[in-house]
Amino acid sequence: MLNNIKPKTGRLLISEPFMSNPNFKRSVVLLSEHGADGSVGYILNQVADVILKDVMQDLWQADNHIYFGGPVAADTLHFIHRAYDKLQSGEPIGNGLYWGGNFETLKILINTNAIDESEVKFFMGYSGWENGQLDQELAQNAWMVSEVSYLDLIFGNDDEKLWRDVIVNLGPKYAHVSNFPIDPSLN
Template identity: 60%
Template sequence: MLSPILPATGRLLISEPFLNDPNFKRSVILLAEHTTEASIGFVLNQRSNLQLNDLIPELENADFPIYVGGPVANDTIHFIHRAYDKMNDGEEIAPGIYWGGNFETLKVLIEGNLLSPSEVKFFIGYSGWAEAQLMEEISQNTWLVSDRYDTDVLFTGNEEEVWRDVIVNLGPKYAHVVNFPQNPNLN
């Protein structure tokens, strides 16, 4: 899969269909930061067995799912949101999509049931690439880069369909890829 679009903050990385790395198999990653020195992103469709209240017990009713953002720094919590009107904080990484913000404000909003999983998504760890590493992987056809997506896909609870939906959204040139088996040896 050749990618004519270059990576940039707010764009998606879509793994090629036969990537066997368990961290990135059929994954979709939102790039939260992309510079010439490094890239940081979060796997959108790798849900863990944890809820936010498992990680932060004082948020008893915070049954927000936790996603594995990637294999780096799995002892950290990150979040993206589309609730700037409530948070008044965060770094805009795509139109209407924000990375991080004041965690104390976030906790107050969660405790008051003023945020829903359709507005905020939590990750443990992140995906990271050193200088030129991501571009090398793209040149090896590991990733397809997309700037065409509905922001609802970032917050969907149906992680099984995220990879498929993002591929189909790229148009007929790529839509056939969703039918490739995960293991070509089983074909």
């Protein structure tokens, strides 16, 4: 199921439909870093059972969902955003997306309702691959790689729809994959 797009910062990894690793089942991962030292990314479509104000007491207005970013350092909080004009900070990862930034400024923006949930997404933990590990997983057809087609997909809250939409956006060669059942024995 390997496509010809190579991974790089700002691209998406889409798990194959029957991936056995439960951490990445039907996952879409945004790569925030990809280079000689390895790769870092965040699972965009696995919402956790907690909201931001539950873990950050000084964010009393923050009803933002927190997502499971990956199995690495699951006790850490990370964020991506598309609000550089408001935050004036963050590492560019392409397509108008930024990774991290000044958290104190972000807290003020959240508490004053000056930033919308559709502009920032929070993650507990992250996904990480050592140098060569992701290439090996790609060779085993565990992942497909895609460009970010439009930002509203990334900041939406429909987890299953995100996985399907990203696969459909890969083109007709892959669109049928989006209809595979979660349990292959139901096919």
